Amino acid sequence: MMNVKLCSNLLVVFLTHTVSTQNIRLMDDELDPYDWSLYSFECPQECFCPPSFPNALYCDSKELKEIPAIPARIWYLYLQNNHIGTVTGKSFMNATQLKWINLNKNKITSNGIEKGVFSNMKNLLYLFLEDNELEEVPAPLPASLEQLRLARNKITTIPEGAFSNLENLTVLDLHQNTLLDSTLSSNTFQGLNSLMQLNIAQNSLTKMPPALPNNVVQLYLDNNSIEAIPANYFDAMLKLVFLRLNNNKLTDEGLPMNVFNISSLLVLQLSYNALTRIPAISVHLEHLHLDNNKIDNVNGTQMCPVPIPGDYVYERNVPALRYLRLDGNEIKPPIPFDLMLCFRLLQAVVV
Structure with missing residues (x-):
């Protein structure tokens, strides 16, 4: 019992x-923080909160004039293609975890950005402000930032020290603004120790920027009015792989001997300039664009970065050039035989 x-x-x-x-x-x-039912009540009515992506907020193309209050859970914020003119801290009071903000195609002016509104976002990695009405680079910015895209604005001013704390920035896009030579000083890009891609194309430069970060891999300077490159300009840029200087005013006199003889460089674009001769290149260069200049002849022996090899050579001992574009010049076929003897890895020559 x-x-x-x-x-x-x-x-x-x-x-x-x-x-x-x-x-x-x-x-x-x-x-459960990923239970959508918990968050439905705090989705701004102007926006879309996808149940399958609770950390994202889609407010794009809604004809918004102001940024709504952003919920605390949001990491990815899409506000592009609206009529937003101001960015204030009030909208981001609770949004302390933001990693990505897209504000492209709005009407934001420099005066419309509250001082420090971005620098308070300690987790922000990507900031997109393309196609707005900015007159200067917004500053201060958070040290966490990895990409800053400011293309197609009206930027003429970069505040002193604007980039000095951005040690994590890998991409800086300033193309199609109104930057002048006087805008850029030797300290402008100081502190960008991780920068890999710099785009200053389509501005109003007549000179090369006075000092660039040594670690840049891709450099875009096309569609300016640059006339010359200082001697030894690229000597410290040991990681430069891609260089674009199309649509400038470069002449033979403006290019010092061996200025492009850079061991890391694989792609060099010099289209639409005023060159009459082919500049000296590195044995490692793979793509060379010289179309639409004033070149009237090609001497393969002079162009070859090494003495033209004999009949029996290993591929590793010959220049690496694979693509050569020369159309739009005053060159007439046929292609010189010594050019082919030198560049034995050539896959395409456009004349």
């Missing part, structure tokens, strides 16, 4: 524990 009573008590305890455990699990489930 005692055994039966003991078993009954144990059964009651077991059942009680089971029910309690189930209740705890239900409470935990209700607090």
Whole structure:
């Protein structure tokens, strides 16, 4: 009888524990941060909050004039293609975890950005402000930033020290603004120790920027009015792979001997300039664009970065050039035989 009573008590305890455990699990489930039902009430009515992507907020193409209050859970914020003119801290009071903000194609002016509004976002990695009405680079910016895209604005000013704390920035896009030579000083890009891509194309420069970060891999300077490159300009840029200087005013006199003889450089674009000669290149260069200049002849022996090899050579000992574009000049076919003897890896020559 005692055994039966003991078993009954144990059964009651077991059942009680089971029910309690189930209740705890239900409470935990209700607090699941990825349970969409918890967040539906805090989605701004002007925006779309996808249930499958609770950390994203889509407010793009909604004809918004102001930024709504951004919920605390948001990491990715899409506000492009609206009529937004101001960016204030009030909208981001709770949004302390933001990693990505897209504000492209709005009407934001430099005066419309509240001082420090971006620098308070300590987790921000990507900031897109293309196609707005900015007159200067917004500053200060958070040290966490990895990409800053400011193309197609009206930027003429870069505040002193605007980039000095951006040690994590890898991409800086300033193309199609109104930057002048006087805008850029030797300290402008100081502090950008991780920068890999710099785009200053389609501005109003007549000179090369006075100092660039040594670690840049891709450099875009096309569609300016640059006339010359200083001697030894690229000597410290040991990682430069891609260089674009199309649509400038470069002449033979403006290019010092061996200025492009850069061991890391693989792609060099010099289209639409005023060159009459082919500049000296590195043995490692793979793509060379010289179309639409004033070149009237090609001497393969002079162009070859090494003495023209004999009949029996290993591929690793010959220049790496694979693509050569020379159309739009005054060159007439056929292609010189010594050019082919030098560049034995050529796959395409456009004349």
